[in-house]
Amino acid sequence: MEVNFKIGNVSMHTFLSKILQLDSIQDVILLSNYGELLFGKHVDGLLKGDGEIARWNVIIAGLAGPLRAELLFERGRYYIHHNQLGYVIVGMKNARSLNKVKMACINVQEKLGETVVRKRVLLKMLAEAEETLKPHVIKALAPLADREVTAILIDLLQKEAQFDPQNRDKLQLSLCETLGHSSSYGALDALNEFLSEYGPGKGPLHDAVEKAARVSVQQLELEMPVTGKASDSPAGETDQKAESRTAVQPARQKQHHVAEAMPEQQRIEELLGAGRKNEAISLIMQNIETAAGEKQFHRAERLRDWLIRIDSMSLREIIRAAEIIEEAKRTSISSEHVVIWRDLAQTLSSEEFSSLYHAMTPRNYADGEMVATQGEFLSSLFFVNSGRVQLYAVSQDREIPLKIIGPGEIMGVGTFFEISVWTVNARSMGAEISVLSWEKLQGQKEAYPALYSKLMDFCARFQSPDTLFSRTRRTRRRFERKKTSGRATIILLDEQGKETGIGAKGDLLDISRGGLSFSLRFSKKKNAAALLGKQIRVNIRTDASRTSFSCNAVVKAVRCHDFVGNDYSVHVEFQDELSQMEMQQVAGKGK
Template sequence: MKTFLTKIAQLGSIIDVTLLSSRGEGLFFYSNSRELPAGKDSEARWSEIITSLGNPVTADFVFAKGRYFLQQTTIGYLIVGMQNDSNLNKVRIACNAVSKKLSDTSICKQTLLKLLTDTEELLKPHVIKELLPLADRSVASTLLSLLGQRDQFKANTRDKLLLFICQALGYCKSPEAIEPLQTLLATDKGKLGQNVARAAQIAILQLKESQSQMPTGQSIRGQSRSSQSSHDRPTPSSAASPKNEKTVSTTARNRSSVPNLPEAQQISELLINGSKNEAMTLLLDHISVAAKSRNFIKAEHLRNWLIEIDSMAVGEIIRAAEIIEEERKSAINNEDLNTWQKLIDNISAEAFSALYHAFTRQKFNTGEMIVQQGDLESTLFFINSGKVQIQMTCGGKSEPVSTLEAGTAFGAEAFFELSVWTFGAKSLGAEIFLLSHDVFQKIVGHYPALEAKLADFCRQPLQSQPLFARGRKTRRHHERKTANNRVAFGLLDEKGNEAGRVAKGDLIDISQGGLALSFHASQKKAAANLLGKKVQFSIFCRNTEPLVSRVGIVRAIGSHDPIGNLYSMHVEFDQQLTPTELRRIGVIEKAPS
């Protein structure tokens, strides 16, 4: 990990590289500038900035003396400072590779153990704090090694470091630590601070307690000789060649993720035989071939495999990303680039390239309906050439409300907000790029800010049309009234019978023709599955009034409070409510929305 971070620091224009823990404490500092010293001031400054940004997954912003890129990881935040943006894309790729690798708990633990061994003494207590949730025998082994070096600790950090070592050993459930801790208390009695001595005593008690709870027949090493695993049992090959053991274990760990491709067998054999460098070179060659043949899905699969084989191979990882990106850009013709320049300016060239190669291209004849009002269609439409007429149906009559031209997109409401189509779209002779919701979800994982930027771009053309805005208002036939009654609801099958368990929510507003309510769902996908379904509703009334029941169709699902998994459901009744029923519900008058 330290080598990887140092390699990032060696890229051109880098000012500094910082790794902060989830607590905002420094785990690693590397600075090429004397003007930016590491320490408490630096930690506090970055913690304040990250908090003010709302703890983002990634962030990219400019300071007076340069540019910074932040990447959230399972450990904390990786922060890279640059004099300019000449290597910004390389930094993004490298940081993303680090984040992806650290999501594996075992690799995260190995990384922290390496940091504990290599990092400066002042930062070691911070690393030990991050290791506490991962405490086990391997952590205990590294901590005991560090404890054995205590005579070399600096006076100003000695007590603090010993305190954290003792506390962490108590959680490792490793009986081997009891004797070294007893030795510490016996030989360093006059040197130990009161807190350190107490921590050592408590750790010994914890370890003895965990030892007493071991199954009968288990040895001091943690398992009986007969049950010793192959992982703990040395073999001739592992004793003679530690390098080969590491290569084979890495290959075995990644075997489940080996792409199902013709090239995979040859590369796997090279890895098993310990020829990792040759395997990496061959992988790069295949990535280049796949990218040049416009098979970008295959190229990405191979690149992900390269990262899993060796996340520290910064040069190869960056080169693979550059090969794919260069070929993606060259595959976009200049005419299309000109058409979509405004979109590119909004979302970045890299994000547009990913979208472009995910599009499905389709031509629509003049007069052909692309989508009908009321359809359930989770597709986003990008007009590459020609024109599209937007229509709204009200009172059985369809009227045009806007005409969209090349370089614009439509369908944001149904795509991003999970609703039926509230308007129709008719081709006036157009070539359109189609983007499915499932494909988009795979892309947005690599570009966290893409969804919000794309949604804003797609909404702009229609939001600026007064006829469209007026048409949306006139579609509401009945006055909506606010309410806070509880509502029970359950799905119905095609025959009108109950098809699942009954859930409950709270009214947001209600009219004669429908209602909106809020409800909890464990996942967005579960909420989205209600769209277009027939549902039975029972509305609780005031006092002892009987329930008001209706069947309705779910026309839209919205994110009411994503943090609390709270969603909104918008429903059209199959039979209008009567004024008497509205009075029983006890609605409050509200101006038409």
């Protein structure tokens, strides 16, 4: 018997139940990373209580949290396998099915490496789990509490009166704690509403639940200022505050912004108003299939968002909608594109490749049209699909050809990953190019956290423009650069050239008559990137000179030299070149 785990099924319950059906298997347990039971079955249908779970937590802790382990006992053996959800523990009479179990667990672990798959698996577990286990699944969803998960948890919190009284406190507690991780205004509103329902004279609330709710409210208020609220809504929806509240409003209220261009919108709202929710959901699913089939993916995703708001516990339909959209995206990629980018497709998972493809914007560049200009900052990668692009540099008013870029090659790697201006020109010879912006790649981070590093590693195979230019044995520098030591103090200037009061200090690295470089430390890359192109006033004092010197400059590049220590070098160009005498005064004799 084969044990398969497919993204289309995303049922951990089915997978674990299949393991239980293998020859000689006695019991199967899944403990979360918090040590709580997510699944537990014995071959005869019975599983011992909390004592057995506590025993396994002690064993796992004693083994220092193993990734894999085999334990032998008098009456059989156990195999322990850690994945992104927690610990799979399989008890067996003998080793007859051990290899099958190991391979099945490895396959599942690979699938769970994708955040979107892990989220779907847990959401399906939440729908399938007994009420006593739902708090454990909810807690496991905390690191994945995006807009979709948050909407589902809010809906559960609003239905908390329907919980079994014996389980209500634990469910309320897990919901309040997990919503505190959501960074959502909808969650903030829902928690405040929940607390108001249990105010004086309105019924008791367990102390631990009330404390968790208030802590989560405080946490969300600290993360999100009252003004300038970020939207919980999909891109393109403008009414931010109202949109965040739609997650906690009754489903039958009209939501024109979600299905604005949908012909059947009126019919769906009529069905909801008549209490025929199942028919409305069925109609939305039909429209999702139609939109996805017509490659209107943004519309399909907005319809899916509407489905979540109508009934966030219709997990089967919600997951199926996601699968329909994902499959349509995957099949919409032409075979020619896959052939051109075969190496990239082999580097990424199929889901990553599909997501990256749809994050890019296709553009046709006419013969002679400039794709990028030397000195320009374009925070984009350029994937050449067909045609050719000429890379060339300008030195002493002469064009110096460097390379002709063809299909399957990527341009703009240095500017994109290192935060700098283009050091060469790119002129189309007639080309079709897919453009990936920095913002679009960052938008993939939540669902595909490994995509950024994989893409950066893949791009490392393409020669940088600086390497190509160095082969010409020419130089773009008009002035000799001298290494130096000392301090540089900078102050940011506004558009009128006035000091803003925002400044920093760093160590000098080198200087020339045209500019200098110095080191700075940034806590985040986006802060370093924000400095690019800015006007600054820089005060310089080298160790070789007793006098200081001030001038205005423009930041041309910010390069990371230590990802762990967050050390960057900042390269600036003086607005007015230093005279030979000024250079001698500032740099002294140099080194």
